[in-house]
Amino acid sequence: MNWRQVARRAGAAAAAGSASAAWAHGEIKGVGAFYSGVLHPFISPAHLIALIALGLLFGQRGVLASRQAMGALVAALALGLWLSLRLHGLPEPDPLLLTLGMLLGLSVVLARPWPVWALVPLAALVGLAVGLGSAPDGVAPAQRTAALVGTWVGATLCTACLAGVVHPLHRPWARVGVRVLASWLSASALLVLTLAFARPA
Numbered sequence: 064m065n066w067r068q069v070a071r072r073a074g075a076a077a078a079a080g081s082a083s084a085a086w087a088h089g090e091i092k093g094v095g096a097f098y099s100g101v102l103h104p105f106i107s108p109a110h111l112i113a114l115i116a117l118g119l120l121f122g123q124r125g126v127l128a129s130r131q132a133m134g135a136l137v138a139a140l141a142l143g144l145w146l147s148l149r150l151h152g153l154p155e156p157d158p159l160l161l162t163l164g165m166l167l168g169l170s171v172v173l174a175r176p177w178p179v180w181a182l183v184p185l186a187a188l189v190g191l192a193v194g195l196g197s198a199p200d201g202v203a204p205a206q207r208t209a210a211l212v213g214t215w216v217g218a219t220l221c222t223a224c225l226a227g228v229v230h231p232l233h234r235p236w237a238r239v240g241v242r243v244l245a246s247w248l249s250a251s252a253l254l255v256l257t258l259a260f261a262r263p264a
Contacts (some may be wrong), residue, residue: 096199096206100213103197104221109157110196111221112164112252113189118222119245120167122229123238124176129226131179132186137219139187143194144211156192158256163189165252171245174238193218 094102104110117136121129147153163185170177177185197214199207229241 096209097213099199100210101217103214104193104218108255109160109164110193110218112248113160113167113193114218114221115225116164116167116171116245116248117186117189118225119171119229119241120176121222121226123171123174123241126226126230129182132182133223135183135187136190136222139190140194140215140218143191144197144215147195147198147211148207153195156196158259160189160192161252161256165249168245168249168252172242172249174242
């Protein structure tokens with residue numbers, strides 16, 4: 064099985080297994096509202112691709128060098144989650160997140176980190192989109208708030224922990240592995256976007 068087949072299957076699985084519809088019906092059974100929120104970024108393909116790509120980029124660039132962008136991600140994520148409680152009928156942010164994930168993944172593949180003035184708004188845009196697309200429906204207000212707090216924790220930990228894992232990898236084979244993973248993320252994002260736009264036809 065070559066890498067194209069792997070990427071094709073990953074993209075198809077991500078498209079078929081999108082958790083957006085399931086999330087719209089409320090919390091994950093058996094784990095409670097808060098932990099449903101923590102798990103949400105990990106079971107929503109578009110969110111996960113964008114956050115992983117951003118974490119890889121932060122780690123490749125350096126944790127300290129990326130602290131401003133990480134701060135922008137965390138702040139924009141909180142703002143997006145807060146706005147999701149008050150705004151309704153917003154367009155689905157998954158296409159934007161997939162596009163950002165593909166763009167960020169390609170920058171990791173090329174090993175050409177963004178300058179701070181460009182990376183900070185990109186990270187903020189990822190955080191805002193994840194936040195706006197994370198509000199569960201059909202749950203009580205207290206559970207909804209707990210779920211959103213959990214999503215803030217889960218998305219922040221996902222990006223920060225991944226950056227912390229990637230940062231100390233200095234061996235050439237490890238750095239190449241990071242770039243290969245980023246290429247798979249970009250390919251998966253592109254395939255999911257293609258499937259999404261081709262579906263109406």
